[in-house]
Amino acid sequence: MSGENNPAEPDVNLESEDCPGEDVPGFGDDLELNQFDGLPFSSRYYKLLKERKTLPVWEVRQEFEDALVNNQLVIVCGTAKTGRSTQIPQWCAEFCLSAQYQHGMVVCTQTNRQQAVDLALRVADEMDVNIGHEVGYTIPLETCCSSDTVLRYCTDDMLLREMMSDPFLEHYGAIVIDQAHERTVSTDILLGLLKDILLQRPDLRVVVLAVPPMTDKLLGHYGSVPLISLEASCPAEVVHSSSGNKDYFYSALRLVLEIHRTKEDGDAVVFFASAEEVHCAQSILQREGTRLGADLGEMVPVVLHPSQGGLLPFLTKQPGPDRSRRVFLSTQQGEDIWWATESVNFVIDTGVQKKLVYNPRIRANSEILRPISQCQADVRKQLSGPTGKCFCLYPEESQLPAENSPLILESNITPTVLFLKRIEIAGLGQCDFIDRPDPEGLMQALEELDYLAALDDDGNLSEIGIIMSEIPLEPQMAKALLASCEFDCVSEMLTIAAMLSAPSCFLKPPASMTHEAVQCHRKFQHPEGDHFTLINIYNAFKQSQREQYFSVEKWCQDYFLDHSALKTAEAIRSELTDTLNRIELPISDPSFGTKTNTLNVKRALLAGFFMQIARDVDGSGNYFILTHKHMAQVHPLSSYGAQSQKLGLPEWVVFHEYTLSENNCMRTVSEISPQVFIQMAPLYFFYNLPPSESKDILQDLLEPDGSRKCKDEKQKTAAAGGDASGGCAVMPQTYDRCVIQ
Structure with missing residues (x-):
């Protein structure tokens, strides 16, 4: 690597306030060389270095470097906008460089894919190297790295997948776990497994970045390790609501309009409970914005998803014309994306969030509205800086939960158990969870894997389980894809798996165009159900790509389809195809549309989703779910929802998703026959179904x-x-x- 040619390059000039050549157009042969690529630093490097030194994290640089030399694990406590996510990985890279990379490179995990990309771009700029060379990133479906990469940002789930082939992460000399307080499933698993890996690898360094009170929990988990605390910038002026937040949605919108009428400078960010609220707020603010006087300037509502592309240049660019104000509308997942922006002067925090909590007894998610954590509230108060204002739409004395709830306690952990079973084969010990999963959820996960034939009689992974763990899908979908190899419908099942793994391809139209959108979507509907409709849409999308004279984006727009979602599905399908080729599974030729293929697709679906069967008990769309005896309806956007008046609803269906909410709807539904269900479902699953009339009907078919x-x-x-x-x-x-x- 180019950096290895300059291992002894002195670091003293980095600390000097007199940056060589900063204002000098040419300064001969006294150029300071970049220790990572051996080239002279650019003038931009020194400009950025001056900015970096003003960050709170720079005050603890020496303390951190000393701790890293003398300890295997270091915990750093600091909120957003302290510089922790950009500077500490760079210092870890310098540490690994000092050892000539003999113990490996540096990886820094993020909980959000776009955050990983944006941080990599920023850090490559600060280190004065090219993105994709010395600094790179790996996110689902995209890798920007090379053999020269010494610092890599990646999502926490991608680092977990690396452990399938490198269980002790021997490619790395330093691992930075960022946003540990987010408590994602993947981050919690990493924190648990790293405790064992550190015992096996005395040369490894691990740095965990979090905010209080998560740092106290980490100290209790890892024992006596250094804790480095960063000084947070002075928080904004905080204004609390004196009343409850039952009407938080309209209170937030009224506040946005009041702020805009004051003509005070600065953008605003509003944290809502869900994506649905965000889109509704955008529509209302766009309508109200047209009624404001021209003297107030333009108000531009902007929907901001942490997963959307290119946030960094979008957030850092300056506002538009004079007196225009951007109003960023975000959800509970978006606090850490604001590290790079200085334009926000107002924060409106509704104080609530909608979360999906998994119930193992009924194998379904429940949609719950609940308060954010005190940890989230504190982070939001820092976002507008000392000159801004934060409006909290809840009383100051409100008792918020201290920390974010661990997602591993609220999620279906079947994929987690499959992964842990897989790495046990590689010799890694038990995962020492910070918060252990609920025993009931663990038992349900083991039972589900057993039903899917992923476990042998000793409770270890079977050959099928090992193959399933190689496929980057939920276990049920991985089993369905595996079954499609036997039923010669791999091409169709690849498309279904990709479309269901990508975001929804259906765009929500303006209210005035709802009927037109329904008519467009109806052209793709398949009489056998929604899974087949998704194949129709994907095939039509690919056909439009092949017709060179036609704009694919325009085609998607005309049919109210999301172009980016379909491109994501295309990339997922390509990745799944590569996976099947790598593990040498046969891929049959497409034969979509034949009766045989339709039956085989349903067989493959039922091989994985036999636990998600429902029966229309009264012929009017009231579906009885056999596994837990709940009643549900078909989602209004289903093809059956549109066809029910003409063709009637099918009696038996397989569904992809069911959520306990106000309307208890099943999403992605296709018709099946009870005979095929009996053929595909394991009998020991069938006999464990709770008693019901529907089970009796199946029993009559079986016996x-x-x-x-x-x-x-x-x-x-x-x-x-x-x-x-x-x-x-x-x-x-x-x-x-x-x-x-």
Whole structure:
């Protein structure tokens, strides 16, 4: 690597206030060389260095470097806008360089993919190197790295996937776990596994970045390790609401308009509870903005998703014309994306968030509205800086939860258990969770993997389980894709898996164009159900790409489809295809549209999703879910929702997703026959279904008439006190596993 040619390059000039050549057009041969690529520093490097030295994190640089030399693990406590996410990984890279990278490079995890990209771009700029060379990033479906990369930003789930082939992360000499307080499932698993990896690798350095009170929890988990605290900048002026926040949504919108009428400078950011509220707020503010006087200047509402592309240049660019004001509308996931912007002068915090909490008993998510944590509230108060204002739409005395709730306690942990079972094979010890998953959720995950034939009789991964763990999908979808290899419908199942893994491809139209959008979407509807409709949409999208004279973006716009979502589905499908090729699974030719293919797609779907079956009990769309006896309806956007008046609803369906909310809707629904369900579902799953009329119907299909008659006679004889066998040959009850072995 180019940096290795200059291992002894002195670092003293980095600390000097007199930056060589800063205002000198040419200064001969006394150029300071970049220790990472051996080239002279540019004038921009010194400009950025001057800015970096003003960050709070620079006050603890020497303390951090000393701690890193003398300890395997260091915890750094600091809020957003202290510079922790940009500077500490650079100092870790210098540490690894000093050891000639003999223990590995540096990786820094992020909980958000776009945050990883934006930080990598910024840090490459600060280090005066090229993105994709010395500094790079890895996010789902995109890698920008090379053999020269010494510092890499990546999402926490991508680092976990690396452990499948490198369980002790021997490629790295330093690992920075950023945003540990977010408590994502992947970050919690990493924090648990690293405790064991550190014992196996005395040369490894781990740095954990978090905010209080998560730092106290980390100290309790890891024991006596250094804690370095960063001085936060002075918080903004904080104004609390004197009343409750029941009407938080309209209170926030009224406040935005009042701020704009004051003509005070600065952009505003509003934190709402959900994406639905964000889009609704945008529509209202756009309408109200047209009614404001021209003398107030333009108000521009901007929907901001942490996952959307190119946030860094978008946030750092200056506002538009004089007296124009951007109003950024975000959700509970967006606090840390504001590290790079200085234009925000007003923060409006509604203090609530909508979360999906998984219930293992019914294998479904519940949508819950609840307060944000004190940790989140404190971070939001820092975002507008000392000259700004933060409006909290809840009383000051409100008792907020101290920290973010660990997602591993609120999520379906079946994918987690599959992953942990996989790395056990590689010799890694038990994961020492900071907060252990609920035993009920753990048992449900093991049961589900057993139903999917992913476990052997000893509870270890079966051959099927090992293959499933290689496929970057949820276990049920991975099993369905695996089954499609047997049923010669791999091409179709790849498309279904990609479309369901990507964001929804359906754009929500303006209210005035709802009917037109429904008519456009109806052109893609397939009579067999939503899974097949998704194939129609994807195939039409690919066809529009092949027609060179046609603009794909325009085509998507005309049909109210999301171009970026379809491009994401295309990338996911390509990645899944590469995975199947790598593990040498057969990929059949597409034959979508034939009766045989339709049946085979349903068989493959049921091989993975036999636990998600429902029956229309009254012919009017009231579906009974067999696994937990809840009632649900088909989602209004389903193709069955549009066709129900003409064609009627199917009696039996398989669904992809069900959420307990106000309307309890099933999403992505397709018709199945009970005969195919009986064929594909493991019998030991079937016999564990709770009793119901629907189960009795399936039981009649499963057992021959003679067997059923014999069973009735046995029950009568037993009631009369006679021999329970009743003179009939008793059929043994078998508990065979899924036929796809």
